[in-house]
Amino acid sequence: MNTTTSDAVLVKDYINGNERALEFLVLRHKSRVYNFIYSKVLDGDLSEDIFQDTFIKVIRTLKKGTYNEEGKFLPWLMRIAHNLIIDHFRKSNRMPKFESKDKEFDIFSMLKDSRRNAEKQLIVDQISADVRMLVEELPEDQKEVVYMRLFKDMSFKEIAENTNVSINTALGRMRYAIINLRRLVVQHNIVLTE
């Protein structure tokens, strides 16, 4: 075991009881995970907490034998960190930390920002990624129409011309695509709301 040993081998060694393998994994990915968390929460102490919780979740999953090895340790690790960041923002929204006693003047009413906050942006990114993943599951002809309509903002007339079909066929494909997407959302238990 050395610095060139792959993640998959280290994970396997760790599951088999080699604690040193975890040290290699943590040291290898600490910077990337920590900086990802920090870039979202912009707070050092909070980043430490989420970083710690991320690896605790990794340890518990690996030791329980519920990790599904597909050679993608790092994406899995980043996904855990990402989900914990979202959890943090959701919790902090439910627990407001400050409420002004002075009814006439509230500094927070002056600091309102119309842009999406970090939590909303993360959720929107997540929804967008989920929708793209679902679209990939569609049959080729439906996928083509969805891409042109939703991602390229083309009219059905343009779609029909580009795909050499009638407008009605393009509309029909879009309809079936939406039906299939709804079915996939239910099937995969995906929540697509802000």
Next chain:
Amino acid sequence: MPKLYAQGSKKMNNFQPKKETINFILNYSKAMHVVKTRNMLIEVHKN
């Protein structure tokens, strides 16, 4: 503008978790054991 953006990214990449946090994670791992029973998995933490 692109230059400023690149400088910002570079600076952000320098952050590292504290050594104490890393040690906590490694010690947690050493202390944690999973006991498998017939129907469930039980987490055990040794002091």
